[in-house]
Amino acid sequence: MIDKLQMFIALAKERHFGRAAESCGVTQPSLSSAIRQLEEQLGVQLVHRGSRFQGLTPEGTRVLERALKIVGDVRALRDEMRVARSGLSGHLRMGVIPTALPMVAELTRPFLARHPNVTLSILSRTSAEILNGIESLDLDAGITYLDNEPLGRVAQTPLYTEFxxxxxxxxxxxxxxxxxxxxxxxxxxxxxxxxxxxxxxxxxxxxxxxxxxxxxxxxxxxxxxxxxxxxxxxxxxxxxxxxxxxxxxxxxxxxxxxxxxxxEHIVGLISARRDPQTPVIAALMEEAQRYRIRGA
Incomplete structure (x- = not known):
């Protein structure tokens, strides 16, 4: 079921069967078959079909919301089990607004020093792309403005004041x-x-x-x-x-x-709001709090 939900999320994101299959590392017939099996299991049509992808049905939109949460929770559970087995490790994808790029190493250097088995991808993104990336599970965390435009339901830790x-x-x-x-x-x-x-x-x-x-x-x-x-x-x-x-x-x-x-505006670290947080995100949030305390 989880694999099918991941393929469904990829299709909703790519809006194209071929590209979604490529992103999942499967053939297009395999992806199409998985989506049909998911529809049969749930008893609803998820996708409008024609000669190409034509969007999600209303039921598909509702399933997408739940699928994102389920897949996110499963990833969090896997992270917890990996930490229990071998300590904090994994790959962290973080989107950063361009104005915060000059400071990001001040956060990530001590974080990686404390957790050398974690790898990190830092991507320059707009504030809207960061929010969308966290919601779609393409990003694990982001650094963005906290006090200017609505953020929605995210966990947040202030880092510094931008002048x-x-x-x-x-x-x-x-x-x-x-x-x-x-x-x-x-x-x-x-x-x-x-x-x-x-x-x-x-x-x-x-x-x-x-x-x-x-x-x-x-x-x-x-x-x-x-x-x-x-x-x-x-x-x-x-x-x-x-x-x-x-x-x-x-x-x-x-x-x-x-x-x-x-x-002046407050810039801070955000991530999906979960209780508990994944171990890697929890550790990053702790480092963000230390950064704030240092007055950096």
Whole structure:
């Protein structure tokens, strides 16, 4: 039953029989047969069929919700048994918003030092992709904003407060200023994150509150692209203080505090809400609490 539920989840995600079969490592006829057997066992039709996948039936949507919970609980149980047998181990998939990438090693280095048998994949994702990934079981945890847009039912641990800085080259007139307002920043040629990023929505909102229209000459989903354009001259940007501090070392860029107002948001670790948590997630949450206590 669990294997069939996993195939059904894959089909709902991929919305294509061939791609779902490939992701599960089975042939398409095997996947189709498993879905039909699942329908027979449950006594309902789960999938609208034609020459191709045409979506889930209402019953299929309800089954998907339960399937995600059942498969998640089974994975958690397997993790618990693995820990009981051989200690904490496994592979952790974590999505991180771009503005938090400069700090993530401060969390993961001590975590991996305490738990050397755990492996880790760190993926740059938007806040929406992180929530979707946790819900669909594609991600185990995420680092995202906790206090700006709705998170739904997730477990969360605050990590740090994000502040914002205007970055420019050392020869910019703003480089020697103690601060710059959001309205003043809007007068400069800006390169910013794309609108699917929550950080961009935060920036846009604060510019709008200052009575300024957002006009980005360059947009990217990568903070490194933004910084590289500023380093090359001709552009400025608004980034997190942590990222700005990295490139302000040695005077490569100037980092100017944004005021009027000075904005702050809480960034933290999230995961699916389970009781109990999987051993790996519980250990990661404990490390996040230590990180917070250290005042990092």
């Amino acid at each position: 914002y800085r205007f970055i420019c080259t050392p020869d910019s007139p703003w480089s020697s200023c103690e601060s710059i307002t959001w309205a003043e920043a809007a007068t400069e040629p800006l390169c910013l994150l794309t609108s699917d990023m929550q950080n961009r929505r935060i920036v846009d909102q604060n510019l709008a509150d200052a009575g300024a229209l957002t006009s980005a000459n360059v947009e990217s989903n990568s903070t490194i692209v933004l910084v590289s354009h500023v380093l090359g001259g001709g552009w400025c940007s608004i980034v997190s203080k942590r990222l700005a501090d990295i490139f302000a070392i040695g005077g490569r860029l100037a980092s100017v505090p944004l005021i009027g107002p000075e904005v």
